[in-house]
Amino acid sequence: GQQVMQIPQYQHVQEGEDFTTYCNSSTTLSNIQWYKQRPGGHPVFLIQLVKSGEVKKQKRLTFQFGEAKKNSSLHITATQTTDVGTYFCAAPYTGANSKLTFGKGITLSVRP
Amino acid sequence: DSGVTQTPKHLITATGQRVTLRCSPRSGDLSVYWYQQSLDQGLQFLIQYYNGEERAKGNILERFSAQQFPDLHSELNLSSLELGDSALYFCASSVQGALDTQYFGPGTRLTVL
Numbered sequence: 649g650q651q652v653m654q655i656p657q658y659q660h661v662q663e664g665e666d667f668t669t670y671c672n673s674s675t676t677l678s679n680i681q682w683y684k685q686r687p688g689g690h691p692v693f694l695i696q697l698v699k700s701g702e703v704k705k706q707k708r709l710t711f712q713f714g715e716a717k718k719n720s721s722l723h724i725t726a727t728q729t730t731d732v733g734t735y736f737c738a739a740p741y742t743g744a745n746s747k748l749t750f751g752k753g754i755t756l757s758v759r760p
Numbered sequence: 761d762s763g764v765t766q767t768p769k770h771l772i773t774a775t776g777q778r779v780t781l782r783c784s785p786r787s788g789d790l791s792v793y794w795y796q797q798s799l800d801q802g803l804q805f806l807i808q809y810y811n812g813e814e815r816a817k818g819n820i821l822e823r824f825s826a827q828q829f830p831d832l833h834s835e836l837n838l839s840s841l842e843l844g845d846s847a848l849y850f851c852a853s854s855v856q857g858a859l860d861t862q863y864f865g866p867g868t869r870l871t872v873l
Contacts, residue, residue: 678859679859681861681862683864689866690762690850690864690865690866690867691803691850691852691862691864692762692864693861693862693863696861736802736803738862740858740859741858747793747805747808747816747818747858748793748805748858748862749805750795750802750803750805751802752801752802753802753803
């Protein structure tokens with residue numbers, strides 16, 4: 649079925665290092681959303697990208713939507729321990745059974 | 761605080777039992793979604809209701825059912841519980857439908873013994 653792929657599922661970085669993760673779809677997306685789930689918490693909406701090539705920044709986080717609107721990236725500059733958690737991308741797939749489809753997420757751990 | 765409330769926070773029950781999870785969406789949101797999150801399974805979409813009617817279905821077992829009431833709160837009923845049903849169950853709400861941002865509640869942790 650329609651899905652967004654996030655690989656790998658886990659990544660470990662040293663505090664201060666940069667981190668980049670990707671989200672890929674085989675079909676063109678109308679928009680892509682990113683969510684963050686802290687350990688023991690619930691998913692929290694971070695950002696939505698709509699336009700081809702769109703780039704949005706939130707402090708040390710940079711989100712980009714691919715030119716073909718089939719992939720997206722999340723880049724964290726100089727990771728901090730507060731960045732730990734699972735980052736999910738999600739995309740709406742329209743049609744008879746329209747729903748927001750979440751990737752499996754990438755769990756980031758940061759070594760202090 | 762997302763504005764979405766879920767009760768109870770924790771639920772411990774035995775195999776074969778039936779439980780009901782409750783969700784109140786953000787004020788003004790018409791859509792409610794239910795998700796199951798097991799270890800290493802990510803967020804599995806179960807079902808969506810929009811303004812009282814079922815809108816979309818995901819990987820929801822026949823033993824599970826849901827409804828959305830006129831005041832827009834929703835309940836997820838899980839019956840004939842099995843050990844494998846132990847998971848976090850999240851409710852989310854959005855203004856309209858699948859293109860919108862979803863706001864998640866704190867979840868209900870279900871443990872089936």
